[in-house]
Amino acid sequence: MLGTLRKIVQEVNAAKDLKIALGIIVQRVKEAMHSQVCSVYLLDEDVNRFVLMATDGLNKRAIGKVSMAPNEGLVGLVGSREEPLNLERASEHPRYLYFAETGEERYASFLGAPIIHHRRLLGVLVVQEKERRHFDEGEEAFLVTMSAQLAGVIAHAEATGSIAGLGRQGKKVIRDTRFSGIAGAPGAAIGSALVVLPPADLEVVPDKKIKEIEDELALFQAALESVRADMRMLSDKLANQMRREERALFDVYLMMLDDCALAGEVVKVIRTGQWAQGALRQVVGDHVQRFELMEDAYLRERASDVRDIGRRLLAYLQQARQQTLTYPDNTILVSEELSPTMLGDVPDGKLVGLVSVLGSGNSHVAILARALGIPTVMGAIDLPYSKLDGIELIVDGYRGEIIANPGDVLRQQYQTLVEEDRQLSRGLDLLRGLPCETTDGFRIPLWVNTGLLADVVRAQERGAEGVGLYRTEVPFMMKERFPSEKEQLAIYREQLQAFHPLPVTMRTLDIGGDKSLPYFPIKEENPFLGWRGIRITLDHPEIFLVQVRAMLKASEGLDNLRILLPMISGLQELEEALRLIYRAWAEVRDEGVDVPMPPVGVMIEVPAAVYLTRELARQADFISVGSNDLTQYLLAVDRNNPRVAGLYDYLHPAVLEALQRVVNEAHAEGKPVSICGEMAGDPSVAVLLIAMGFDSLSMNATNLPKVKWLLRQVGMAEAKELLTKVMLVDNPQVIRSTLQLALREFGLSRLINPGTVLKG
Template sequence: MLNTLRRIVQEVNAARDLPAALDIIVQRVREAMGTEVCSVYLLDPDTSRYVLMATEGLNKSAVGLVTLASNEGLIGYVGTREEPVNLEDAAVHPKFRYFAETGEERFASFLGVPIIHHRRVMGVLVVQQKARRQFDEGEESFLVTMSAQLAGVIAHAEATGAIRGLGWGGEVVQDTRFDGVPGAPGVAIGQAVVILPPADLNAVPDKPAVDIDAELALFRTALESVRRDMQTLSSKLASQLRPEELALFDVYLMMLDDAALGNEVVAIIRTGQWAQGALREVISDHVGRFELMDDPYLRERATDVKDLGRRILAYLQEAGRQDRVYPEQTILVSEEITPVMLGEVPKEKLVGLVSVLGSGSSHVAILARAMGVPTVMGAVDLPYTRVDGLELIVDGNHGEVYSNPSQELRRHYLELVREERELVQGLEKLREVPCITTDGHRMPLWVNTGLLADVARSLDRGAEGVGLYRTEVPFMIQDRFPSEKEQQATYREQLEAFHPLPVTMRSLDIGGDKALTYFPIKEDNPFLGWRGIRVTLDHPEIFLVQTRAMLKASHGLNNLRIMLPMISSIFEVEDALHLIHRAYSEVLDEGVDVPMPPVGVMIEVPAAVYQARELVQMVDFLSVGTNDLTQYLLAVDRNNPRVADLYHSLHPAVLQALVKVAHACRDAGKPMSVCGEMAGDPAAAVLLMAMGCDVLSMNATNLPKVKWLLRQISLEDAKALLDEVLLLDNPHLVQSTLHLALKNMGLGKVLSQR
């Protein structure tokens, strides 16, 4: 049965359009079930009527002509119930509706199952027979399974038609929307340019090398060609980005170094594998490790490695390069957009980006924000191979892409572009002023950093410190653990760049979800696995070296703060503090005179929320990572567009957890900060301030908007808003209530719509 299902789905996937796909479905399902009739009815969202779109066994002339209201007949009954209807004699059912055009009075038994995609009833799949009998459980299960498999296929075929401006009934449609996740804020209107990968590594077969030396020479030539490409693209981007922001290309060049990827490929070639097969093995191995990682910022490196592998393969295959002409308003579209692709488009022509895969934490999203290019990531339902040359609207604020825009929609977005431009120009004036509410409450605004590229951008926007520095980055770009001196140099750069402002360094956050190439960990469930503080406590030699490097880096600056990730119990903090004090003593014994820095705990898992009172007594501060906390409280992967609607940081459970942590900090007289995305949402920042949060740390891009809003409101009004929303039981109601109240105060211009 599974093989039958697989064959049908594959055949339907290969269909040229929706009508062809539906014809294949009714033919193959009828054959597989041995029934006399199989039909598909689709629900027209514009008319709310079911239309007979394909049949095998009824009169073909009825296709497209027979329609039923959404609650009419057995078809409407199946759709309304959203579950199978299995009848021995359909004609006696009170919902039965006879259509002479179909000739279905000859068929007694009826089995109908709904076709549902993302909670939307798309249609009904029906089988019928002349003989009176009830279809058995196996037959019903097969049809239900087939319907579930086909829902996505039909949705894709429907989207493919819609992208060209045609509904499945052949009618003209406009303003077709595809949902993704926000990558970089802003709106863009332009012409799509689809970039396909230059080569397919997965298609490379194993093949013995006839001449190993020749294969080695071929590979080294290809490697050098890609190195030159990287350097050329880096030079092209230099006019748009600060030098620090170009550091990412140095990471790429390190990967291409003979001591990194190059060396591994050479070793496999020497065993007798041809260059292309050796490259495939090495790239696949690295990609597999990165894709297992939980941290989206680091997991996106799989895309970078894949892109490099494809480019090397393109040279190995002598694929060469095609000269492409880019339109004046280019929107770059690809299955996986990489930072390198950005450099291939002239800077004055690139207005927007759309990536089918990836998240808002990917490297390309980070660079897009730095360049001010509106971006949508994770547009999984977009049939991207069909949009080349079409006009698109990219809404990076809400993660939406529109094709076939109407004049009305285009005017609406042009007005948004104008308003955004005026807003940004106005907010630039706030850089030097402090964030103080109308009734005198001071609210420090810090930034989250990872790349050195973030430093200048953060200071430009008036950041008062760093609430989260991800120390994993120097570990990710090497093929071994960095030495104490190497780490010290990296940390010193960050501390000096922000001095005298405080810099909060998170201790190494790796594990089953962030396996290093030289420290592989394989787990069935990396989200709940060996990660963060659990790894570094099990390997004190790693933790001690890193802590000593941080302490030495702070010599003479004294602006270091240390933060412990993924804490879930008291004993983890006790063990970590013991190691920190040991490292501190060792540094003093070496003659480096530094004060003991403040140490804090990240509140990221529910267990830490319920132990907040005990934890805060042990350390100097608590910092809430709202991204992971929301993810773990709601059991929702925040980077999965399929469940994006369930991930909501204003969920009542999240708000109650934050209040609990705030109370614990206030009672202990210790500071509480928030370093998740929630802190960068101006409306949510109002609630966090009202809870008693002492520091908000966010992406530098959002800092001016948060500062503007908090400077326009009083702490008293913020507390009143918090009291009101804490009584609500729905995250969407919380958001709409909050936004409405702020808009009524005249503060709506910096609010997102989600």
């Protein structure tokens, strides 16, 4: 079964469009199950009917014409119940529906399985036979497994057709095609998609028509020569380490690169007007598929050789394209997985939106996007992103939606929203010099989270009163090696001077989890519960000491440094870190640098630390809650996994209880407590946080004016009354609704419900 499944899925994956994919499905499933009929009915959501879209065995003239509602026919029954149906005498079932044009009266037995992709019903897969018999368990299991395997393929093919502007029959132009993701950074953007493909991944290379065929051929020839040179160099390098027959592999590679072999086939496809990368994907894919379907094990293994040659050629072609890459005005950057360096490559003023297939609203790229004020959608796992290049897109960072090929009406609505947001932002800028103070005189400092130099200017423009979290890992991630003490000193000095005399809280190196350094790779099966944060730096005191020494020296004469320790889960870690900090302080003073010992704080982001807050507060100078990780660990939800992103909610009652406990315990020891996660930048939630007693809130600079505006409209008494009300609720969705309803009654709905211009 597994071998047959693999072959069918491989063949279907290689199909150029949905029609061809469905044709392959019905033909191969019919053959595998030795049945007389196999058909696929797809659910047309516009009319809520199951439409016959492919068949092998029924009258093909019925394709696209025969359809039934969920309450009609056996297909409708399978779809509405979302479970298999196995009948020996199908025509005797009360739900049986006869269509003369299909010719199906000859078939007695019926087996149908629903096709479901991420809880969405796509259609029904059916096999039928003339003889009256009950399909056995193995056959039923095969069809159910087949439909589950094909669900993703069909969803992808449907989406690809929609993006290309074609309907199922390849005729009707489709506008306003929507794809759902996760809201990554608020705002809306309209622009042109620029797809950044992962390096040397042939499977995601899209088709692209070109006019300058000779230029494309020249690019391919240059790539060929580079790979040939690499092969010869490798062969010579390994000459003394391999036997002659083993070295013959390199001769095989060189033969594949010959003009009469694989390379010649690619040239032929380029001459039809296909770009080199697409031609390479097509030729290599055909060869790989043929090899993988062979019975002989040795020949099957040759597929990996062809794939390797293809990747090597693609790497050189991508490198050549990267050098000539042009970014359009209003660029919307689209990738399987966005990285901070991708954002940095876009020229100033051209980047308006971001779309990532992987990641969630709490991925670090999403956090960076919020800091930069770039509308972002993450976790768009059903988006055939490689087909988007050059397509007009709308990115809705409020709702987590991407809209391809927008029509005039929708485009105008979003242009209105973009302009509304621009005016709101200008209005909020007027608050810069005003304090964050409630209507009854309660004063709370608003700090910023920083990591890039660009954050400094943005934070100062928005009236930040200090830095609650400076992510020191960001400059580490920008380098190709660990930065020296001198390099770190210069970076930290710049931050401390920029905000002087306001406080700057520098978190010690926090890598691991979803933050890796290319020169310090960490491979773990469960990185978020593994070697990260303080665990790494305590295991490498040489890294920790250099960093702390650089921080201390950078603060000379400024005295606005605060040091924050991440991922602390117990007293032993805090005591060990404090010993190293005092050692670094002594070393710096011995060198003649006269700096006072800065305040040292502990991040509460591990559940264990919540229950040790009082003990930790006795030894630390301040407490800071990292709400992103604390929410993740309390709810056992990987915040980078789009499949469970809906379960990640910092308004979960357990999170609110934990936060209140931390504040109470820290204050019992007379220590200030701040919160520096994304939660603090949510204007409506900030009302709850001040009511809990947090002494300061730290957020991205983009949200700071919004938080300030809202907190200046409410009184502390109202905030505490609201907190009391939500703490009695046991459902995060109800808590959110309660919060928004209360603020709407205060007349503050514009900031808690952006995008109200959009209907439906």
